[in-house]
Amino acid sequence: MDIKVTTSAPQKQPNACLVLPLHSGKKLTGKIAKVNERCENAIARAIKRGDAVSDIGNTLILHELINMSSERVMIVGAGESGKVSRTEFRKICTSMANALCDSGAGMMIIQLEKSLFLKDEKAQWYAQTLAQILVNSQYKFTRHSDKKEPPARLKKCFIVVEKKDLRTCTQAVKSGVAIANGQSLARDLGNLAPNICTPVYLAKEAQGLAKSNANLSTKILTEAQMAKLGMGALLSVSKGSRQDARLICMEYRGADTKKKPTVLLGKGITFDTGGISIKASASMDEMKFDMCGAASVFGAMRAICELQPKSNIIGVVAAAENMPDGDASKPGDVVKTMSGQTVEILNTDAEGRLVLCDSLTYIERYKPAAVIDVATLTGAAVVALGKVSTAIMSNNDKLADALYQAGQITGDLAWELPLWEEYQSQLDSNFADIANIGGSPAGAITAGCFLSRFAKNYKWAHLDIAGVAWKSGKEKGATGRPVPLLMEYVLNNA
Ligand code: BES
Ligand code: MN
Ligand code: ZN
Numbered sequence: 001m002d003i004k005v006t007t008s009a010p011q012k013q014p015n016a017c018l019v020l021p022l023h024s025g026k027k028l029t030g031k032i033a034k035v036n037e038r039c040e041n042a043i044a045r046a047i048k049r050g051d052a053v054s055d056i057g058n059t060l061i062l063h064e065l066i067n068m069s070s071e072r073v074m075i076v077g078a079g080e081s082g083k084v085s086r087t088e089f090r091k092i093c094t095s096m097a098n099a100l101c102d103s104g105a106g107m108m109i110i111q112l113e114k115s116l117f118l119k120d121e122k123a124q125w126y127a128q129t130l131a132q133i134l135v136n137s138q139y140k141f142t143r144h145s146d147k148k149e150p151p152a153r154l155k156k157c158f159i160v161v162e163k164k165d166l167r168t169c170t171q172a173v174k175s176g177v178a179i180a181n182g183q184s185l186a187r188d189l190g191n192l193a194p195n196i197c198t199p200v201y202l203a204k205e206a207q208g209l210a211k212s213n214a215n216l217s218t219k220i221l222t223e224a225q226m227a228k229l230g231m232g233a234l235l236s237v238s239k240g241s242r243q244d245a246r247l248i249c250m251e252y253r254g255a256d257t258k259k260k261p262t263v264l265l266g267k268g269i270t271f272d273t274g275g276i277s278i279k280a281s282a283s284m285d286e287m288k289f290d291m292c293g294a295a296s297v298f299g300a301m302r303a304i305c306e307l308q309p310k311s312n313i314i315g316v317v318a319a320a321e322n323m324p325d326g327d328a329s330k331p332g333d334v335v336k337t338m339s340g341q342t343v344e345i346l347n348t349d350a351e352g353r354l355v356l357c358d359s360l361t362y363i364e365r366y367k368p369a370a371v372i373d374v375a376t377l378t379g380a381a382v383v384a385l386g387k388v389s390t391a392i393m394s395n396n397d398k399l400a401d402a403l404y405q406a407g408q409i410t411g412d413l414a415w416e417l418p419l420w421e422e423y424q425s426q427l428d429s430n431f432a433d434i435a436n437i438g439g440s441p442a443g444a445i446t447a448g449c450f451l452s453r454f455a456k457n458y459k460w461a462h463l464d465i466a467g468v469a470w471k472s473g474k475e476k477g478a479t480g481r482p483v484p485l486l487m488e489y490v491l492n493n494a
Helices: 031-038 042-049 086-102 123-137 163-191 199-211 223-229 232-238 284-307 352-366 379-385 397-410 421-427 443-452 483-493
Strands: 002-006 016-022 059-063 072-077 107-111 156-160 216-221 246-253 262-272 312-322 333-336 342-345 370-375 390-394 414-416 460-464
Touching: 002 123, 002 163, 016 031, 016 086, 031 042, 042 059, 042 072, 059 086, 072 086, 086 123, 123 156, 123 163, 163 284, 163 483, 199 216, 199 246, 199 262, 199 284, 199 312, 216 223, 223 232, 223 352, 232 312, 232 333, 232 352, 246 284, 262 284, 262 352, 262 483, 284 312, 284 370, 284 483, 312 352, 342 352, 352 370, 352 443, 370 397, 370 483, 379 390, 379 443, 390 397, 390 443, 397 414, 397 460, 397 483, 421 443, 443 460
Parallel strands: 002 156, 016 072, 016 107, 107 156, 262 312, 262 370, 370 460, 390 414
Antiparallel strands: 059 072, 216 246, 246 312, 333 342, 390 460
16 A cells, blocks of 8 residues: 655545544534535435444445545544544545455545644644554454465555645654554464464565565574573473574664664564463464564564664574473573573473563673563453553563553553562472472463563563463454554664
8 A cells, every 4th residue: 555645635536535524513624524515425424324423433335426526435433623542543544445445446535624633732643543443453364375465455545634734744644654564563473373483484575575685684592502501491391392483683783883772672482372281262263363572572673674674683483382292491491591500490481471581581692771572471461451451571661661651652552560569479480490480370470570681781661461462352462462562762862
């Protein structure tokens, strides 16, 4: 889809749909009032009949209105003028995008009118959000079928803005499209079958990304190399699997090498059976999504390559498969981590923290300005915050707040859980420095506490995305979260 920002609607409008927000109130104002006049009150009549309503996200397409240069006019409910919240604006865009995709329109035109804006929000936020939602609405997973999908009908979008906003909105649309493209990659990787998407497959994906981007290079560690570094925890997870683990590092250099990088670290368990502490069979297929943290790091790196920010960003993915086997880790096994701390593996299903802890030690070599790990780490995070919000845990209040704010701005919501000292003793072990589980109370927090022991030498935040990374049921599939949140953080703070 090609999205263009202009200051006036295009002259030629073949197979187009003009989108008009409808606010509540008796009188039509702004663009929709002008159009209504031109088409001899057809819109006012549709409102009177009750077909067009101002409720947020309601849509109605009218065809072949008199005197109009576009064949379709879509009226989309936009609530109260000047009082549309960010969440409501996203709803409006989503309904509009879905209705457009269902229609035969090949082109759409929308004017970003003042009536849609909140007082303290700039035009560029609206342009970026709209672009991102438009691209996202066309996502389809097709990698497992040779059947040719018909191409999307909607090919061109014009966003009309005021002259003073043209430059910033053009840049904002670029960002929105790049972020949506990153999300598409994250969704694709998440949705791929676990017999295809293995640690080695992910390593190849990284190399492919580096091949087409001059600023990106990769370093990929094999199991032998990780053994040399003493990554006993990470290797204890892949031990029972026929699939070799990989530690995948993607290094994006957009600034002077002296500038400290931001490191994004993703949990990449390409399938989590639980190992010897095996999971129940029901819905176990969904544990192919246990690499969605890694997928979001890939998505962010792709968006970063597209936008070329002047900063240094390292994407690291800890990729392994967790399987039961004669050689798999057992409950009671003790392993030595790269940090020197020993871990008693009381439950082989708490494997995410085992691959992450050695990765957290490994990335010290980058001397990071900040580290953000992203992981589908605990069912407890889903219990705590549901499928709405990511859980943030951090050793730095400013970093936690920046991530919370990024969630507010993008709608990719995140909320902080405490990592208080008082929780740490739940990880005490009788036989090693630390146990890999902390009992059922505060399960998301004790997982965070476990990671915190390996993240003492830099600013660090942990994002538990177990609730938000994918949807179950009829809509089963990866969401591409938290790529928008990560990108909002990276573009403003890195
Ligand atoms: N990948 C799972 C977490 C998970 C479970 C995410 C269900 C989304 C839905 C993780 O590896 C895991 O199994 N965690 C255990 C930890 C427990 C053994 C301390 C869990 O949450 O049950
Ligand atoms: Mn597990
Ligand atoms: Zn897992």
